[in-house]
Amino acid sequence: MAKTSSGIYIHIPFCTIKCFYCDYFSTASYDEDRLPLFFNSLSKEIESYKDIADNFTFDTIFIGGGTPSIINPKYIENIFNALSINFDLSHTTEITLEINPGEAALENLKALKNIGVNRLSVGVQSFNNKILHFLTRNHKKRDIFQTIENARKLGFENINCDILYNIPNQTQSTWEEDLTALIDLDIEHISCYSLVVEQGTELYQLIKDKDIKMPDNDNSYYLYKSAQEILGKKGFFQYEVTSWSKRNFECKHNYHYWKIDPCISFGPSAHGFYEGKRYWNVKNIDKYIDLISNERFPVESSEKLSDKDIANELLGFGIRTINGLDFRKIPESKKNDVYFSIQNNLKKWGNFLIYSDKKLKLAKNGFLFADAIAVDLMI
Numbered sequence: 150m151a152k153t154s155s156g157i158y159i160h161i162p163f164c165t166i167k168c169f170y171c172d173y174f175s176t177a178s179y180d181e182d183r184l185p186l187f188f189n190s191l192s193k194e195i196e197s198y199k200d201i202a203d204n205f206t207f208d209t210i211f212i213g214g215g216t217p218s219i220i221n222p223k224y225i226e227n228i229f230n231a232l233s234i235n236f237d238l239s240h241t242t243e244i245t246l247e248i249n250p251g252e253a254a255l256e257n258l259k260a261l262k263n264i265g266v267n268r269l270s271v272g273v274q275s276f277n278n279k280i281l282h283f284l285t286r287n288h289k290k291r292d293i294f295q296t297i298e299n300a301r302k303l304g305f306e307n308i309n310c311d312i313l314y315n316i317p318n319q320t321q322s323t324w325e326e327d328l329t330a331l332i333d334l335d336i337e338h339i340s341c342y343s344l345v346v347e348q349g350t351e352l353y354q355l356i357k358d359k360d361i362k363m364p365d366n367d368n369s370y371y372l373y374k375s376a377q378e379i380l381g382k383k384g385f386f387q388y389e390v391t392s393w394s395k396r397n398f399e400c401k402h403n404y405h406y407w408k409i410d411p412c413i414s415f416g417p418s419a420h421g422f423y424e425g426k427r428y429w430n431v432k433n434i435d436k437y438i439d440l441i442s443n444e445r446f447p448v449e450s451s452e453k454l455s456d457k458d459i460a461n462e463l464l465g466f467g468i469r470t471i472n473g474l475d476f477r478k479i480p481e482s483k484k485n486d487v488y489f490s491i492q493n494n495l496k497k498w499g500n501f502l503i504y505s506d507k508k509l510k511l512a513k514n515g516f517l518f519a520d521a522i523a524v525d526l527m528i
Contacts, residue, residue: 473510
């Protein structure tokens with residue numbers, strides 16, 4: 150039986166500071182003396198999944214957080230040792246690790262490359278020091294250049310940079326300067342994200358208290374459109390709503406999410422999917438360690454996806470990519486519902502969609518409205 154192409158995600162929740170807009174599970178205050186216990190627990194969790202490993206071909210690994218680059222590389226090596234013992238990594242071609250500028254020392258990057266990391270995802274967010282200060286980032290413009298320079302010296306040839314728009318006091322000019330700086334650095338992949346206000350964050354409270362006002366939707370529209378135009382002219386192609394790359398440098402790991410492929414995930418708060426079931430781990434480091442020490446899975450909850458759930462996820466994620474939705478993947482029981490929903494929405498969204506009997510995808514102008522279109526298409 151053919152094995153299913155799959156990814157592995159590792160969540161390392163440690164940061165030097167907690168950015169005021171961040172909704173991901175992370176902590177800036179944790180006892181370093183307990184780090185060996187945490188990573189030992191992580192290795193044990195990986196071992197607990199060895200019985201299902203033979204069902205999959207793992208071609209990507211993504212280590213996120215948090216800020217994995219602040220961790221002693223010996224712990225990352227321990228993770229890879231656990232993975233290689235319990236999983237077949239002979240088909241793994243893309244290994245990504247998230248780093249922050251100024252928080253990835255040259256010697257650490259060298260060790261990570263020797264371990265096998267071959268793709269870096271750098272949390273740039275902006276080159277403007279005033280904006281970085283507003284975002285409570287822990288780096289400055291000069292740190293970005295130094296970190297990229299160090300990575301290139303060591304031979305990293307596949308680098309992504311995350312960058313934010315729709316930030317209060319961000320102008321068209323500062324946004325275009327950010328894009329130009331990335332282009333000048335000859336980066337292989339750029340991810341452009343709108344600053345989203347997530348409930349429970351410090352930013353959310355500041356906006357609720359009217360201490361900060363977010364830009365209006367028109368501002369976000371024009372900044373996004375300028376990214377499409379500027380990056381497109383410089384040889385980047387947009388293959389997903391938030392993602393631009395040079396040819397053959399698309400993020401293979403993210404494609405697993407967009408195609409609803411299995412992804413086995415480890416660490417506190419990590420979300421995984423296999424055999425039609427989504428699961429998510431506990432969002433507490435001590436509880437995570439305690440559960441594993443008692444030989445229990447650290448899963449907080451899980452859900453079996455219905456045919457309707459699968460159809461909606463394929464719709465929502467599928468149209469985000471340049472490949473679009475492949476109708477052959479829609480469960481048979483829901484194909485008619487999907488076709489009916491598309492027909493009902495063509496009058497409203499037809500100018501933003503490319504539709505045939507086999508595929509549904511966004512036109513270039515449709516990327517701007519991907520979320521709204523996806524919501525309307527849900528069955």
